[in-house]
Amino acid sequence: MPYLLKIEPVSGIGAELRLRCLLDRQQYHDPLGEAEREGISSSAWPIFGMLWPSGRVLAHAMLSYPLDGKRILELGCGLALASLVLHRRGGDVTASDCHPLAGEFLRKNLLLNQLPAMKYQSGNWARSNPLLGRFDVIIGSDVLYDRGQPQVLAQFIEQHAQPDAQVLIVDPDRGNRAAFNREMAARGYSHSETRVAALPGEGGKYKGRLLKYLKTSAH
Numbered sequence: 001m002p003y004l005l006k007i008e009p010v011s012g013i014g015a016e017l018r019l020r021c022l023l024d025r026q027q028y029h030d031p032l033g034e035a036e037r038e039g040i041s042s043s044a045w046p047i048f049g050m051l052w053p054s055g056r057v058l059a060h061a062m063l064s065y066p067l068d069g070k071r072i073l074e075l076g077c078g079l080a081l082a083s084l085v086l087h088r089r090g091g092d093v094t095a096s097d098c099h100p101l102a103g104e105f106l107r108k109n110l111l112l113n114q115l116p117a118m119k120y121q122s123g124n125w126a127r128s129n130p131l132l133g134r135f136d137v138i139i140g141s142d143v144l145y146d147r148g149q150p151q152v153l154a155q156f157i158e159q160h161a162q163p164d165a166q167v168l169i170v171d172p173d174r175g176n177r178a179a180f181n182r183e184m185a186a187r188g189y190s191h192s193e194t195r196v197a198a199l200p201g202e203g204g205k206y207k208g209r210l211l212k213y214l215k216t217s218a219h
Helices: 045-049 053-061 081-088 102-112 149-160 177-186
Strands: 005-010 017-022 071-074 092-097 119-122 135-141 161-171 190-198 205-214
Touching (some): 017 045, 017 102, 053 081, 053 161, 053 205, 071 081, 081 102, 102 119, 135 149, 149 161, 161 177, 177 190, 177 205
Parallel strands (some): 135 161
Antiparallel strands (some): 161 205, 190 205
C-alpha cells in the first residue's frame, strides 16, 4: 500500500460507523497523474480521505432529513459520511467526487460497515458530468474553500438540480458564503441558515452554518 491508513470510529450519527481514512495529510500517491488531471494538487490530494468536522455536522443533519422518495446527491463527498448515513436509512443517494480514489474508499467503507452497495459517480464541478443526471436534493460539506468556488459550484448545482430542488451545505465560515448566496440567488434560490456551535456525538466546538437553499418551479 503506497499510502498509510487508519480506521476511525464515528459517533453522533445514529449507530456508530467505522471509516477507513488516510492516516494524515502527509499521504500522497498519484503515479499515473489521475488526480493532477482533475486539478488536484499534491497538497490537496489527501483531503478527500480525511474525516472533517463539517462532514460530521452534515451527516448528523441527514439522520432526520425527510427522504420521501427524493433522489439525493452528495457533491465533493470525500469519505461520503453523510451519504453512508442516508444509505443506511434506505435513501436514494448518489455520492460524487472528482478524486480518483473516492469511489474505492466508499466501496471499502461499505464493506467495513456491512452495508450493501450504493451509487457513486465521478463529479468534477468544473466540467460536464452527463452521467450524473438531476436530483431533488443536493448536499455538501466544506465545499466553499476558495474564492472561485461559489460560481463554479452554483453552475454545477444548476446543471444537476430538479426544478423544485433543495440544497444543503455545511460551511465552516470560510468566507465565501456571501458570494455563494449571491450566485444562488441569481439562479432563483431563496436561502436560510442555521448556526452550528458543536459537533455531534462526543461534542467539541464547531463554528459554522448549515445553509439551506430552495428553488421552486415558479422560478
